Amino acid sequence: MAETAARGRPRSETARRAVLDAALRLCQRDGYQALTIKGIAHAAGVGRQTVYRWWPTKEAVLLEALRDLVHRQGARLAPDTGDTLADVRTLLDTTFRLARELTGHALVGLMAQAQHDGQLSARLQGTVIGPRRAALRDVLARGVRRGELSDEEVPLDLAADFAFGTMWYRLISQHAPVDDDLAARLSLALWRLLSPGGPHQAERCAAP
Amino acid sequence: MAETAARGRPRSETARRAVLDAALRLCQRDGYQALTIKGIAHAAGVGRQTVYRWWPTKEAVLLEALRDLVHRQGARLAPDTGDTLADVRTLLDTTFRLARELTGHALVGLMAQAQHDGQLSARLQGTVIGPRRAALRDVLARGVRRGELSDEEVPLDLAADFAFGTMWYRLISQHAPVDDDLAARLSLALWRLLSPGGPHQAERCAAP
Amino acid sequence: MAETAARGRPRSETARRAVLDAALRLCQRDGYQALTIKGIAHAAGVGRQTVYRWWPTKEAVLLEALRDLVHRQGARLAPDTGDTLADVRTLLDTTFRLARELTGHALVGLMAQAQHDGQLSARLQGTVIGPRRAALRDVLARGVRRGELSDEEVPLDLAADFAFGTMWYRLISQHAPVDDDLAARLSLALWRLLSPGGPHQAERCAAP
Amino acid sequence: MAETAARGRPRSETARRAVLDAALRLCQRDGYQALTIKGIAHAAGVGRQTVYRWWPTKEAVLLEALRDLVHRQGARLAPDTGDTLADVRTLLDTTFRLARELTGHALVGLMAQAQHDGQLSARLQGTVIGPRRAALRDVLARGVRRGELSDEEVPLDLAADFAFGTMWYRLISQHAPVDDDLAARLSLALWRLLSPGGPHQAERCAAP
């Protein structure tokens, strides 16, 4: 259970942070394709070898930066306040905020790269895609258990596709923003879509 | 004001097709990032300069290949058979088939590149994203005009986001296929979402 | 017997000369160890790949530069004027001049590298070491045939070792110059060493 | 005025020997150019910093290893047995043995490096080149004083160049070994070359 005997000069946390920050900054400024290990190292004021020592590719750097952002947001993904609609909206809000922090560029670039990189794909799934998806499913499933929602007409998975799909579509196509208003509209649309008898009950939140 | 007098050897259509085909094939096989002008030229059995003469970047090559595919599909985007639900499903079917032909890889790669390339972004919008989106809106708007659907609860734009967003989400994340079944389920879900009084009427197609 | 159909852009003789010249110049200025492909390319105003395209290592560059120098000197190695002593002296003169042109640095560096590189060693032997050695042997052998010299006491090979060994020793150790005076003294010493009856006859050239 | 008070852990003689031995071994195995401080430290089982603490460059390591070898041979360079020819041969024998111990590679590599490193050049002169040269001159000068040899025709310096030059030439070019037989032949050739009246007297050792 003991740790490996720490020998030699310890890793510089300063360098690690500088690299991750520089990677996000450059990806935001110049785009994913223009992102370069050489450029990251230079912008971070760090030797090129220091980047290669800890990350095999620029994808790995971005992935770790992404992971850091996720962790910093904390685990408040499925709050369970008892109000299903509010919970859905909170979850979408935090997810959209994360996407905006990365300007989407990093996220879209990573996903494009993951098309042909199974390992990267799996890590992205495990880090962000999967957990968010599971969290939304949990919140909706709670609504079903309470009898507020029904998964008979539209399966919950498809409902989750609607929510996150809309986010990704807008990130990619940029025809509309991914903001709090979208979170509100999406929450209501999901509520209507999954209402048991029909979407009339969704009015309950519009009518005081 | 006539055309410029055509002088010299005319452009080789053979070379053009070979380049476009090779680009799609390589992008499918190795991924967008691994795609290379040199590689395209070699695979097409064509001189490198011949590619550069007609296309400035690999994005331009893919875009033209994409445009060819779209044109080959013909303009049967918004059929207007009188059956709104069937029209929606047909539109989604053809769109999904196009996406599958490109394996998504090319599409996702292009979109990633377009994040920081306004011109490419505009061309993609004009070629595929926009027309499909407009076509779906038209079909839905016809339903609204017929009184079958209502855009009061959920705006048609958001409904379009749902449909294409789900497609993109699955292309990117690959957690589920983009097939005919999805087109069917999506059509029904949109119908239910946009039903005027509520989603009960959607049952009309389930009931024989 | 036909040549390979020369296709594509032909090799630039300008670049070739620039590389060879820069290599010699830099080796002279900074020494063999400090010589760098990158440095050569930069000094020659040439892309790095252009060097790698034609020469695998910096040794190959220097070797070709050396070969050029040798060819430029022409084949007047074993002149056979009838005067053995003069011929020896001429041969040593041209050889010493070649060594001085390379400042010895390139030559010594190449030989050091050849210690563990059989191929380089063979090429050096074939290009400079071997031919000069053979030429000196021929000149001396002519002297023996004329009866002016004898190889009974001291074999001609050892005499050649004396001459070229002295040159190398001085190049390496730099305790004395490798100049025309050395060529003169060496010629006389060889004459004396190989004189048939004894070295008295060598005086014939000192006496008018 | 005594020594500085030795404080802290004393230098490890084990590490020093390990470094010197490893340097010679690696230089012999892989050649001078491939010799690396990192490699030496690893082969010696020693920290890299330990090498840098005591030697500034790999040349310094080799030079000290060389110095150790010379000291181990002892100072029996100019034995003065009364027999000049035997003394010359003994001196050449011990010198050739030293060169063989280093396989020449280290020696040639060091000399190549010394072409542009005045300090290294000076140290090499002082450690090996100079002393051997002086010793040979002394032995020959004794022969001149005894009347056995003459420096009128051929100066003793040039004679020394012949002997050591031949050794270096063969070390570098490897066209012939540097062995005891060469020492014997060289001694006789020098005797003949420096014989006062002529080389006939040299026969005295061939005739029993």
Next chain:
DNA sequence: GCGTAACCGAGACGGTACGTCACGTCTTACT
């Protein structure tokens, strides 16, 4: 029917980022 102009293939050119290696320095814990 023959020049001429633009195409085609090939491939060398000057660049730049790649990922690796060794450099020489530094910062640890241990002896």
Next chain:
DNA sequence: AGTAAGACGTGACGTACCGTCTCGGTTACGC
């Protein structure tokens, strides 16, 4: 204070592709 370990910033290595250029050779007009 010396030692083994190993991370640090630096820079050359040899490779791949970039986008441009320069060849010889190939069409299809227009005089």
